[in-house]
Amino acid sequence: MTRKLDPRTKLFLLIVINVVMMTGKISGVFFYVRLAMVAIPFVLMLKNKMYSGAGIYVAMYTYVFALEGYTMESINGVLLIIILFTTGMVSRFLAGGMMAYLVMKTTTVSEFVTAMERMHVPKVIVIPFAVIFRFFPTIKEEWQDIRYAMKMRGIGAGGKNIMQTLEYVTVPMAMSVSKIADELSAASMTKCLSVDGKRTHIAKVGFSWPDLIFALCAIGALAMHIFYGGAITG
Amino acid sequence: MNKRLEVKDLINIGIYTALHFLCVFIIAMLGFIPQVLIFAGIIEGFIGAIPLMLFLTKTKKPGMLTIMGILLGVITVIMGRPWQSILFAAGAGIISDIVWKLGNYKSPKAAVVCCGTMMLWMGAMGLPLFFSFRDNYLASLEEGYGPDYVEVIRSLTPDWMFFVMILIAVVGGILGGLFAKRLLHKHFEKAGMTE
Numbered sequence: 134m135t136r137k138l139d140p141r142t143k144l145f146l147l148i149v150i151n152v153v154m155m156t157g158k159i160s161g162v163f164f165y166v167r168l169a170m171v172a173i174p175f176v177l178m179l180k181n182k183m184y185s186g187a188g189i190y191v192a193m194y195t196y197v198f199a200l201e202g203y204t205m206e207s208i209n210g211v212l213l214i215i216i217l218f219t220t221g222m223v224s225r226f227l228a229g230g231m232m233a234y235l236v237m238k239t240t241t242v243s244e245f246v247t248a249m250e251r252m253h254v255p256k257v258i259v260i261p262f263a264v265i266f267r268f269f270p271t272i273k274e275e276w277q278d279i280r281y282a283m284k285m286r287g288i289g290a291g292g293k294n295i296m297q298t299l300e301y302v303t304v305p306m307a308m309s310v311s312k313i314a315d316e317l318s319a320a321s322m323t324k325c326l327s328v329d330g331k332r333t334h335i336a337k338v339g340f341s342w343p344d345l346i347f348a349l350c351a352i353g354a355l356a357m358h359i360f361y362g363g364a365i366t367g
Numbered sequence: 368m369n370k371r372l373e374v375k376d377l378i379n380i381g382i383y384t385a386l387h388f389l390c391v392f393i394i395a396m397l398g399f400i401p402q403v404l405i406f407a408g409i410i411e412g413f414i415g416a417i418p419l420m421l422f423l424t425k426t427k428k429p430g431m432l433t434i435m436g437i438l439l440g441v442i443t444v445i446m447g448r449p450w451q452s453i454l455f456a457a458g459a460g461i462i463s464d465i466v467w468k469l470g471n472y473k474s475p476k477a478a479v480v481c482c483g484t485m486m487l488w489m490g491a492m493g494l495p496l497f498f499s500f501r502d503n504y505l506a507s508l509e510e511g512y513g514p515d516y517v518e519v520i521r522s523l524t525p526d527w528m529f530f531v532m533i534l535i536a537v538v539g540g541i542l543g544g545l546f547a548k549r550l551l552h553k554h555f556e557k558a559g560m561t562e
Contacts, residue, residue, distance in 0.1 A: 144445070147445055148444065148445050148447065150447075151445065151446050151447030152447040153447075154447070155446070155447040156447060156495060156503070156504055156507050217516070218516075229446070229447070256377075257372060257377060257430075257434055258434065258437065258438070258441075260374065260377040260378065260381065261377050261378070261380040261381035261384060261434060261435075261438055262381065262438060262441070263381070264377070264378050264380075264381025264382055264385070265381045265382075265384055265385040265388075265438065265442075268381060268382055268385040268386075269385060269389070272385065272386065272389060296546075299417075299550070300550055303417050303547075303550060303551070304550070304551070306386075307421050307551065310382060310383075310386065310418075310421070311421070311425070313382065314375070314378055314379050314382050314425075317378045317382075318374060318375035318378050321374045321375075321378065322374075326374045
């Protein structure tokens with residue numbers, strides 16, 4: 134059995150990937166730093182048996198990196214800007230986005246809450262954060278349902294009258310969201326979240342050797358980033 | 368009335384923070400076009416105000432908006448912004464909290480102002496472009512997007528533009544608040560938020 138990564142490690146990796154990919158330099162040795170950052174979600178995808186996703190991911194990055202190297206040297210003008218725009222967007226956001234997706238997909242709420250409590254993060258932060266974390270996929274589902282309902286009644290999402298479309302989207306969204314909030318708080322009642330005192334867990338959360346490897350990798354990248362001309366220094 | 372935050376309140380905070388963030392983030396993607404970058408704030412505020420308004424109908428206790436601000440800050444830090452941005456977002460939360468308290472947790476006028484003050488957290492999103500972060504960030508952009516693009520960005524964003532951008536976002540928030548107030552009129556009446 135392979136141990137899962139600790140949620141804390143995953144969050145740390147997510148932050149480092151975002152910092153390096155979004156604001157780091159690209160050329161020279163930093164190319165390899167970026168490559169390492171790109172590799173992290175890839176390895177995790179393989180570990181979670183998302184083979185087709187991993188394939189597409191690698192293909193996209195190969196394409197983008199190759200294009201970036203090629204265009205910078207040989208194309209000028211408007212075309213350059215357009216191409217760099219698309220490649221830049223992909224190379225900056227894809228790794229972080231993928232990592233965020235993986236964090237959400239592979240971490241259960243109880244693991245997340247346990248890990249955060251180990252870090253002594255107060256409950257008023259942990260619970261809303263856990264909700265946010267679980268809520269992004271739900272928003273997507275609701276959004277699709279609303280779009281579908283609108284289509285059935287012949288209202289396009291683009292629409293001529295933007296204000297009206299906005300109303301048709303927001304009001305059902307508001308209703309379903311407040312219902313979801315009620316359901317979630319009912320669910321939390323059964324889990325005794327509102328009871329004070331120390332909670333107990335059956336979620337196994339702890340660091341193991343894969344955590345160490347990934348964390349060292351990330352710390353290395355971050356150190357490179359900060360000491361050798363990275364963008365953001367605390 | 369019980370002033371302590373219950374789990375139900377915390378869940379509401381989470382849900383509406385997620386919605387608000389998503390609305391703003393999708394629009395913020397447009398900010399990659401340099402000329403839009405400056406004015407994106409007004410649309411961000413406008414759209415972001417809708418979930419915010421809904422959230423305010425459920426906010427009857429002190430501290431909830433502060434927590435929302437902190438959470439927004441945490442998300443921006445996770446997205447690779449400098450850690451100082453968390454202070455911005457938390458500040459926005461605290462200010463909105465005070466405004467909403469002065470409005471007695473039900474005044475629609477205060478709610479509209481809240482939508483504006485909450486948008487102060489956009490300062491956190493724009494932070495890497497300004498002050499001491501500026502040169503390094505632009506250097507990294509230059510390698511990624513080419514010198515032409517960076518030249519446009521550089522000429523469009525002197526340091527004072529930071530405050531203008533925040534101001535624009537705040538105005539957008541207030542406009543959005545006014546719009547959301549009309550849009551969700553019936554809904555608000557049910558929640559007891561009338562003049």
